[in-house]
Amino acid sequence: IADAEENLGESEVREAHLAKSLYYIRIGEKEKALEQLKVTESKTVAVGQKMDLVFYTLQIGLFYMDFDLISKSIDKAKNLFEGGGDWERKNRLKVYEGLYCMSTRNFKKAANLFLDSISTFTTYELFPYDTFIFYTVLTSIISLDRVSLKQKVVDAPEILTVIGKIPHLSEFLNSLYDCQYKSFFLAFCM
Secondary structure, rough: OHHHHOOOOOHHHHHHHHHHHHHHHHHHHHHHHHHHHHHHHHHOHHHHHHHHHHHHHHHHHHHOOOOOHHHHHHHHHHHHHHHHOOHHHHHHHHHHHHHHHHOOOOOOOEEEEEEOOOOOOOOOOOOOOOHHHHHHHHHHHHOOHHHHHHHHHHOHHHHOOOHHHHHHHHHHHHHOOOHHHHHHHHHHOO
């Protein structure tokens, strides 16, 4: 960082601070990572880069289940989007917010957020696509009515391509929808 401040430009200084932030995140130093992310943010000009810093903060919050930090970060991200933000980051934010809603048992909102971003999922830093589909199906089963479940989940091509790879999820969803409760409870136990 000292070398970057003396010999290099502003973007290199920012990258050095970001590297230090990522190091603290990697070793699990929550307070130091959050402090370093704030320093990095003060060196950041672009809205997209500021959004990326908010995503790192959200990852820390989700790891430690710090709901206050997550809530504040989501609000901050939404405010940044008012100043301009790209579509890809907005969809990533939906997945982060959906995971937060799922953690706080707001399954209806989580299902809606997950379903909105199902075709544009790029949040592989949180979990793989199969896990995302699993969460989407579970939150949808809990919160959607029968007609919406059929339209948005049971017949969704994005879900149909992946659901067979997840053990027992297809039986779980389809047996509930088809009112085959014996099969449903067997799949539920698996």
